[in-house]
Amino acid sequence: MIVNDPSDPLGPLGDWLSEAGVELEIVNAYSAAGPVPGSLDGVDGLLVLGGSMGANDDEAAPWLPAVRALLAQAVADDVPTLGICLGGQLLAVATGGRVAANPDGPEYGAQLIAKRANAATDPLFGPMPITPDVIQWHVDAVTQLPPGAVLLANSPSCDVQAFRVGRLAWGTQFHIETTPAIVREWAAEDADELEGYDVERLLGRSDAAHEDIAEVWRPFASAWAAVVDDPSSVRPARTLRIATAEPVTDPAEIRAALAAQMQASRPQNMPQNMPWPELPEPPEPASGS
Numbered sequence: 001m002i003v004n005d006p007s008d009p010l011g012p013l014g015d016w017l018s019e020a021g022v023e024l025e026i027v028n029a030y031s032a033a034g035p036v037p038g039s040l041d042g043v044d045g046l047l048v049l050g051g052s053m054g055a056n057d058d059e060a061a062p063w064l065p066a067v068r069a070l071l072a073q074a075v076a077d078d079v080p081t082l083g084i085c086l087g088g089q090l091l092a093v094a095t096g097g098r099v100a101a102n103p104d105g106p107e108y109g110a111q112l113i114a115k116r117a118n119a120a121t122d123p124l125f126g127p128m129p130i131t132p133d134v135i136q137w138h139v140d141a142v143t144q145l146p147p148g149a150v151l152l153a154n155s156p157s158c159d160v161q162a163f164r165v166g167r168l169a170w171g172t173q174f175h176i177e178t179t180p181a182i183v184r185e186w187a188a189e190d191a192d193e194l195e196g197y198d199v200e201r202l203l204g205r206s207d208a209a210h211e212d213i214a215e216v217w218r219p220f221a222s223a224w225a226a227v228v229d230d231p232s233s234v235r236p237a238r239t240l241r242i243a244t245a246e247p248v249t250d251p252a253e254i255r256a257a258l259a260a261q262m263q264a265s266r267p268q269n270m271p272q273n274m275p276w277p278e279l280p281e282p283p284e285p286a287s288g289s
Contacts, residue, residue: 002036002067003028004086005051007185013084013177016218017047020225029063036066040073045080045228048087050175052189054140055089055099068094074169080228081169085138088163088171095146095165103143104157107136108194109183109202110209113161113174119152123234124170124223125162133212134161134174137186139193141173150237167236168227176217180207 001010001024014024022045028034030051040046048071053061071094074081083091089099112131119125142160145151152170153162162172183206187199194202227234 011177016221020222050085075166083171091171097146098144102141
């Protein structure tokens with residue numbers, strides 16, 4: 001587990017994974033005493049947490065290139081991977097996506113996300129509720145998914161909330177590892193950015209949401225632990241096929257298409273030209289009339 005910022009620790013996520021049988025090796029990347037490993041040899045899974053820096057902010061966080069390299073290796077070698085918030089953004093950048101300021105602005109506090117159709121067959125997101133509770137705390141977002149990535153969830157104010165790239169790597173824009181105390185610490189650190197927000201209401205909603213977050217995301221953590229235990233159980237991601245043909249707009253073409261449909265819908269044994277029925281001959285007029 002790569003910790004990028006002391007303000008974003010493992011929290012309850014670490015407990016859920018330990019309960020599921022995962023042995024955690026924590027790397028505090030921000031500390032000189034915790035350098036990022038150069039490879040994933042001997043590691044069964046990789047989890048990268050969030051942080052206050054940007055995914056491309058190498059000057060402020062000089063360990064980020066090493067984290068991106070690990071993420072790229074994990075995807076290439078089919079090592080089960082989960083990136084959360086900054087971790088998800090780093091996963092996107094490491095595999096060819098783009099991260100920039102979220103076009104619809106920052107997201108803060110407890111919110112709902114919505115699963116997309118492709119999540120139905122995903123081993124982690126498939127069993128999830130349609131609109132699970134999450135904690136948001138980000139300014140940047142994934143603005144372009146990596147090639148071949150599958151969108152799993154979004155929200156009205158952020159197009160990419162969760163995605164899967166390769167067979168075994170997942171990224172989220174939101175947080176599931178927080179506690180009410182952690183969120184309150186973030187609010188204190190970001191007091192200037194929250195100018196104009198109803199901070200007490202925001203924090204009250206966040207406090208209340210954590211019970212629901214634990215109910216929903218503890219099983220998710222257990223499902224990811226199962227993938228770490230048995231990666232061969234996961235099939236490659238599948239995307240729904242969407243029609244991309246250009247719409248027909250020419251009136252003559254529309255009439256021709258409708259005529260063809262009507263012709264095709266007729267029973268095959270129906271005559272094309274129905275004969276007029278034969279009428280009986282009129283009676284002869286009576287004599288003397």
